[in-house]
Amino acid sequence: MEGGWFLMRGCFLCLIISLLLQGEGDTFTINCSGFDQHGVDPVAFQAVFDRKAFRPVINYSIPTHVNISFTLSAILEVDAQLQLLTSFLWMDLMWDNPFITWNPEECVGINKLTISAENLWLPDIFIVESMDVNETPPHLTAYVSSEGRIKFDKPMRVTSICNLDIFYFPFDQQNCTFTFSSFLYTVDSMLLGMDKEVWEITNTSRNIIQTQGEWELLGINKATPKMSVGSNLYDQIMFYVAIRRRPSLYVINLLVPSGFLVAIDALSFYLPAESGNRAPFKITLLLGYNVFLLMMNDLLPASGTPLISVYFALCLSLMVISLLETIFITYLLHMATSEPPPMPQWLHSLLLHCTSPRKCCPTAAQKGNKDLGLTPTHLPGMKEPVELVGKMPHPGKAELNGSARAQQEYKARKQHMVDLWVEFSHMMDTLLFHLYLLFMATSIITVIVLWNT
Incomplete structure (x- = not known):
């Protein structure tokens, strides 16, 4: 009886060690048997798809690094009465998923794939100043590289709060903010970074901005303050967007x-x-x-x-x-x-x-x-x-x-x-x-x- 107990304890210990060794591995290599010239078998990624509800890390004590950048493609409306700015953004997110890796040489030379974003874990990044329901179109896709780098681009129509000063109307300049942060993940679980430099974001936005109407983009700056909510500390990136009104109409x-x-x-x-x-x-x-x-x-x-x-x-x-x-x-x-x-x-x-x-x-x-x-x-x-005359009147x-x-x-x-x-x-x-x-x-x-x- 005692020997059986020792045997059971030994089996249980071996099972725990095997699970720990699997969890401490650097990557989870995708089987290339599902790769061919005609596409990829979804079964090869099924294990990854099943884990989309969980933050993809090998060790949960290590925070996930998410790089953020955006492109301001349109300034749609500035409501001075409601103090709102309506704009159109392309938000770019990039992070690593250690469970998605494969060897391109063994997988018919495929280095990058497009996968439906609904099948992947996505960081819950939002804009703090947003005052409207997110109107992101559904069924978006993400780029996944062979090293596990995921790049997700999301178009957004954003209606955000902006403290407008109209004293100098129509020669006014406004400074609005876009603050990117996470709903749930604190600094212990998620850290935010920059995928591009601020000057690159500014130049790209100026080049592709669609509206040439009342407002023009002057520049973009950034700050990286931390947001404290009770005992929780959240990481965030704040972008200052300076815009100027074109006064010719007025x-x-x-x-x-x-x-x-x-x-x-x-x-x-x-x-x-x-x-x-x-x-x-x-x-x-x-x-x-x-x-x-x-x-x-x-x-x-x-x-x-x-x-x-x-x-x-x-x-x-x-x-x-x-x-x-x-x-x-x-x-x-x-x-x-x-x-x-x-x-x-x-x-x-x-x-x-x-x-x-x-x-x-x-x-x-x-x-x-x-x-x-x-x-x-x-x-x-x-x-x-x-009249000097001799006659008397x-x-x-x-x-x-x-x-x-x-x-x-x-x-x-x-x-x-x-x-x-x-x-x-x-x-x-x-x-x-x-x-x-x-x-x-x-x-x-x-x-x-x-x-x-």
């Missing part, structure tokens, strides 16, 4: 028309204020600009406050200010031509100072007095010339002449006040126009400088 459809309308509004100051056509013209421009903003609203981002919105609000404010200036000048001219009030002394002195002749213009004195209505008959202390005629002279002096004083207020209105129109141009130039230059920073 410059032609938004900035240029807006600039034309503001320029026409500024040129409308050259319309005579007395004609009464300036205010209706400015009101028409203001209404046209509001219609333009309503029509172009679909081209602007639906969220945030981009700098271009500030620019449009500034242009609209300039048009409103110019309309208010026109209303003020029109009011002054109406007051001057209807019932001009007496001009204060300080305002009269200021007007004389602003219209005083320059030393380099000796003939400007008469012109300045003429513009202000300061003719000799309107100056204080001056009388109408008296009749008393009745003298009374009539005095009344006519008083009426004429009243009209002259009123005309003088009208001329003063008209001249003041023209001076204020010129001053406010210059201030308007200064404010407009300063504001537009400030916006352009902010766009260039």
Whole structure:
């Protein structure tokens, strides 16, 4: 009885040793009997297919090294409101399966095979920022080399989170991230690496990118941080994808028309204020600009406050200010031509100072007095010339002449006040126009400088 127990224990020990020796082998060589010129018998790989549920390693204490690279082949959409980037990627994965090896010389010179990916173990690599269901097409295949190197290419339509900054729209640049990591395998079971250099990924993406629309690829960088979830540590590779918007569409459809309308509004100051056509013209421009903003609203981002919105609000404010200036000048001219009030002394002195002749213009004195209505008959202390004739006026005629002279002096004083207020209105129109141009130039230059920073 005791001898039988020792015999059973010896058989069990031999079985364990044989299994361990088989597990410690370097490779699991595929039988080449299933290889011929017409293809490969699936039975030769059946043992490998049966193990697809398990991570293919000889020793489970050794992590599987998975090399990752990708190609950005299209930038489909950038949603500023939802902060999403939709792109099309070709994700390339490469790892070693030690149970798939064969000798090409014995297997009719076959060095590489294509095997359905459903029959192989695949690493559970995903993109952390992805916010959509994976739309990878089914029934993909993988390349398997005679050394056990597996290369799996997977096309993906990815909708990922991207922190978009639209302040500089339409001259904005965005920096989105693609973080590749594993769902289940920690750093003890899986380590991630690079199959290509970053510059190779960038050049390949630029060469084969399909969309030549609103966005262009600037560059790709990478980082290799570790992701800690509780007590588990996961390996990951983070790619920074820099893209830039092509602004030509928005410059032609938004900035240029807006600039034309503001320029026409500024040129409308050259319309005579007395004609009464300036205010209706400015009101028409203001209404046209509001219609333009309503029509172009679909081209602007639906969220945030981009700098271009500030620019449009500034242009609209300039048009409103110019309309208010026109209303003020029109009011002054109406007051001057209807019932001009007496001009204060300080305002009269200021007007004389602003219209005083320059030393380099000796003939400007008469012109300045003429513009202000300061003719000799309107100056204080001056009388109408008296005819030096020998006839004495009749008393009745003298009374009539005095009344006519008083009426004429009243009209002259009123005309003088009208001329003063008209001249003041023209001076204020010129001053406010210059201030308007200064404010407009300063504001537009400030916006352009902010766009260039």
